Amino acid sequence: MTTPSAQALPAPSYSATIRHLRAFLSVAKHRSFTRAATELRLSQPSLTMTIQQLEDIVGGVLFDRTTRNVILTQEGTDLFPVAERVVDDFDLAIRNIRLTAWSRNSCVRVAVVSSIATKILPRILDGFLASRPGVRVQLREGNSNDVRRLVRRNEVDVGFASMDGDDAELVFKPLLRDQLGLFLRNDHALHAVAKDGVLRWADLANHNFVGLTPDTATGPILSQMEHLPESLRVPKLEVSTYPTLWALIENGLGITTAPALAAEFLPDNGIAFLGLAEPVAWRSVYIVSRLGRAPSPIVTALVAAIEQDLATIAKGHSRITTS
Incomplete structure (x- = not known):
């Protein structure tokens, strides 16, 4: 049995966003959709839909859900460090941009x-x-x-x-x-x-x-x-x-x-x-x-x-x- 190539996979109708990755990381950290929804200030149905969209994008299930726990699948484990790095880099870039913007708005440099x-x-x-x-x-x-x-x-x-x-x-x-x-x-x-x-x-x-x-x-x-x-x-x-x-x-x-x-x-x-x-x-x-x-x-x-x-x-x- 051969593994289908990436080109053979159907393309999703949307792309992964920082919102998708934050939702994924929060569920992985809390091992709970309920606690993750509270942290993200989302309704649980909205969070569930966001995770389903991400799973559709990656072409695999990211969590095994039981009545008592939520754990990462192999696909979720593979995605976790990548998602964490992307979100950390994004947050750092935003902080640096905000700092630069604050500096521009707090100091006027004038040549006269x-x-x-x-x-x-x-x-x-x-x-x-x-x-x-x-x-x-x-x-x-x-x-x-x-x-x-x-x-x-x-x-x-x-x-x-x-x-x-x-x-x-x-x-x-x-x-x-x-x-x-x-x-x-x-x-x-x-x-x-x-x-x-x-x-x-x-x-x-x-x-x-x-x-x-x-x-x-x-x-x-x-x-x-x-x-x-x-x-x-x-x-x-x-x-x-x-x-x-x-x-x-x-x-x-x-x-x-x-x-x-x-x-x-x-x-x-x-x-x-x-x-x-x-x-x-x-x-x-x-x-x-x-x-x-x-x-x-x-x-x-x-x-x-x-x-x-x-x-x-x-x-x-x-x-x-x-x-």
Whole structure:
């Protein structure tokens, strides 16, 4: 007598599921359909049907049932370690996924340019965190190139920076536009030249200028402007971060241009802000995310809080606009 091949066996009308395997393991452990049904919170007829389905799938009887006991058949004994391993692996995978999901929803990793880091986030984080116990925010500040790189590498959940051309891996959503203006000490001679708080770019000629490097948002804007004074096109000093920029201006080493948002809530450090015209130049900031990666609810909430605060600042402001 020959054993029929697997191909000769009729195919069942359904496939084994984790539910089938859990039911099988529970009956095997308790050696009782009644106790297994209680553990699984199933009716006994429902549990009996589930086991019958599994037996149909495997093509053999899994339990010998007597009036006093339920024991595994040889087929059931063969299936037991396999079912146990599959269910254990599945439960471990679910626990790991839940842990990852919890971690994503309890920690927000953000990369930001300096103007957002210093002017916006301090205004909203206290209330944001107070209403969300257990949530942590990890901030990484840098220039726009740094921010885009961190988002591209999935080292942060979201970024706020300028856009440097198309990027196949990133998605850019407009956040705000603000005008470039002049930052200088309160005692600088250019104050006497300004008309209604506004200077022309040509007025900056022959003054010591501190520039921002090309990997920032401001540097590329100046490089695309025509007819700038030589002292602005080829500055004697260039920096890549705002803290260094402010320190140089505060200590009288020169003047600089920066976006209008940086002028909001200027500390009492002797630095003033003047508008610049002829031409008016704008900086654009975007919400930067990884293509194909859906934000967690907590990231969405933080972005919404930032958008709301910026909308409040931009209301009635001639030099700052939001989308």
